[in-house]
Structure formats: C-alpha cells, structure tokens
Amino acid sequence: MTIADMVAVLNAKVLVGGDKLDTPVYTACCSDLMSDVLAFVDEKTVLITGLTNPHVVRTSEMLDLKCLVFARGKIPTDDILQSADDQGLVVLATKLTAFSACGVLYEMGLRGVPVPVQWDQEDK
Amino acid sequence: MEPMYTGSYQVAKDDYTSAGHASADIKRQLKQIGVSGDVLRRVAVASYEVELNLVIHSLGGELTLNVYPDCVQLVSSDVGPGIPDLNMAMKEGYSTASEMARSMGFGAGMGLPNMKRNADDFNIESTVGVGTTITMGFHLR
Numbered sequence: 470m471t472i473a474d475m476v477a478v479l480n481a482k483v484l485v486g487g488d489k490l491d492t493p494v495y496t497a498c499c500s501d502l503m504s505d506v507l508a509f510v511d512e513k514t515v516l517i518t519g520l521t522n523p524h525v526v527r528t529s530e531m532l533d534l535k536c537l538v539f540a541r542g543k544i545p546t547d548d549i550l551q552s553a554d555d556q557g558l559v560v561l562a563t564k565l566t567a568f569s570a571c572g573v574l575y576e577m578g579l580r581g582v583p584v585p586v587q588w589d590q591e592d593k
Numbered sequence: 594m595e596p597m598y599t600g601s602y603q604v605a606k607d608d609y610t611s612a613g614h615a616s617a618d619i620k621r622q623l624k625q626i627g628v629s630g631d632v633l634r635r636v637a638v639a640s641y642e643v644e645l646n647l648v649i650h651s652l653g654g655e656l657t658l659n660v661y662p663d664c665v666q667l668v669s670s671d672v673g674p675g676i677p678d679l680n681m682a683m684k685e686g687y688s689t690a691s692e693m694a695r696s697m698g699f700g701a702g703m704g705l706p707n708m709k710r711n712a713d714d715f716n717i718e719s720t721v722g723v724g725t726t727i728t729m730g731f732h733l734r
Contacts (some may be wrong), residue, residue, distance in 0.1 A: 504701035507638055508710075520698050525700075527613035530639040531620065 470494060470577055472536050472559050475515070478573045479563040482588065485550050486559030492535055498582045499571050509584045510534075517570050521545040526553045527563045535559065540567040594703055596659035596666070598626060604647040604654055612648040616640040619658050619667075627661055628733065634671075634710040636665050636731050640705045642711075643669040643727055649694040651725065665731040667712075675721035683709070683717075 473490040476483060477505065494514050497515035503524050506516060509530055517538040518525055526549055529537055538558040539545065544562050545553075552559045563570050600622055602615035620637045628636070640656070647654045648670060654671030676682045683705050690700025709715040714730035 475646035501698060502701050504703040504707075507642060508701075508703040508707040522697055523610075524697050524699070527617065530617060531634075531641045533634060534683065560597065584681075 470472050472561075474577060475536070475574060475579075476561060477539070478577050479561065479565060479570055481538065481561040481563040482544075484539075484544065484560040485554045485563055486536075486557065489557070489559050494535060496582045497571070497574060497579050499529050501567075508533070508584055512582055514582050515574075515579070518565050519543060519567055521549065523552065525549075526556070526558070527538075529553070529558055530556045535584075537580065538559065538563060538570060540565060540570050549593060582586060594661060596617060596661050597705060600658045602644075602656045602658075604644055604651075604656055606648065606651060607652045607693075608648055609693070612645055613641060616644050619656075621723040622658065623660070624664065628660075628665060632665065632731050635669065638654065639708045639711040639729055640655070640667055641733075642708050643667065645694075645699055645731070646704050647671055649690050649699065654724070661733075663733050664713075666728075667729045667731075669725075669727045671724045671726075672722045673722060675723055676717075676719040676725055677721050679719055694713050708731065 472492050494515050498510055499517040501518055501520045506528055513533050513535050516538045519540050521543050533543050541564045542564045619640050623633055651671035652673045657668040659666040681687050685706045686702040688700050694700040706728035712729035713732045716728045719725040
C-alpha cells in the first residue's frame, strides 16, 4: 500500500509532505515511548503516536522514518510541522485512536516492524 | 592520527528544546562527508541517545564528532554528577530519568544499552562527583 491508501483508510488530514503520498509502505510501529522506537526500529517505516512534542520528529529524523501519524485528532504545533517538512517526512493526523488506527492499517495489509524480543528464561 | 573532520557541540542540562540539534547537525555533516546507509543511521541514533543523556542526566557537557578515514568517533564528556552503578545503568529498563524526561517519551532505560548496540566500539568511564565520558566508534569499512 501507499501513504495515499493510509490517508484514505484513516480518513486522515495530510499536514506535511502531500507530494510524497505515492511512497510505498510495508510496515509500521506504534508507540508514545521514543526510547523504544529508537531502540527497536530498524526500518524506514511508519510511526503512529499520540505524542506531539518535537522529539517525535527528531526521532523520525535520526531513524529516517517515512511517515508520522498523529492519533486521536492531535495536531502538533507549526514549528514541529515545519521541521518535519524540512526533513522530507509525511505527517498525517487522524481522529482515530492509536489502537483503531493500527487496526485498520493492519487490516489493509500493513504489518508490524520485526522486533527481536526474547524472554529472559529463553536466553538460558 | 588527526581526524579529517572534527565538530564539537555544547549540550546544556535540562535543555529539552535544543536536545537533538547537535545530533541532527552531526548527521548532516556526515552525510556531506559521504557517510551513508546503516553506519549513518547507527551514528545518528547513538548520537541522539547520548545527547539526550547529557540533557536528562548530566550537569552539562560536550559532544564531539571525529571523522577518520576508516571510522567515525563520538565522544560525550560531561561535568558530573557521575554514575554510581555502571552495571545497573547499562541494564535495559533501568532508569533514573525525571518525570520531565518521561513525559517527552524518554527515560525508558534504553539509552546506554542502545548506544552500545549501535556502536562497533563502546567505552564508558564514570566517576561520581567528576563526570562521565562515553566513547563510541563506528567502522567505515
């Protein structure tokens, strides 16, 4: 699917990067914890989040993410959107909660970023 | 050996507004020099983590980028307070971050382990009351 397909199923507003909607997307992750995103995301992927501070965009910049989706109708401030635009990100906003946004995207074929997770007892 | 390129950035305690600016600049400089792909991404992530650590935990410090023909080096050096238990600090999930750091989406206790994971060489030295120095190397070939 492409970011344009995401816009359609999320009924999303395109806040930034309207010229890149034909970018293909295969995976996504969802988190409000940028520490986890920085530690576990290895791909140029999509981040769905409810956090709207500048560090969401900076984290995306460090990881070369393709697209940010702000859930629950949250819209970041203009300076945050400007910095997202400067680095070529696509930023969407949806009225759906993060859970519902993930659900409809999964149904459309988007899958989670592979994250290696092991229980402690499996290490032994 | 003298580095081909050096850049230094002052990072202030609790300056959440500017946190990330040094790492964004480091990423830009490296891109211009011709560093790309996986190495660029690993340097960027480790740099951002260490810069955030300076903001969240230190009394202030300096982040230095050295580029050599075969390696990128990041050195973070702060003026305190030092880490009392390095073994605990290196453990995933262990965190002493403030509520402020957590509200920004950080402080999950992933910073130091994530730096170590991304760097090819990782060294940390810390003395309570003096400061912490972290040196990370990233091989270019």
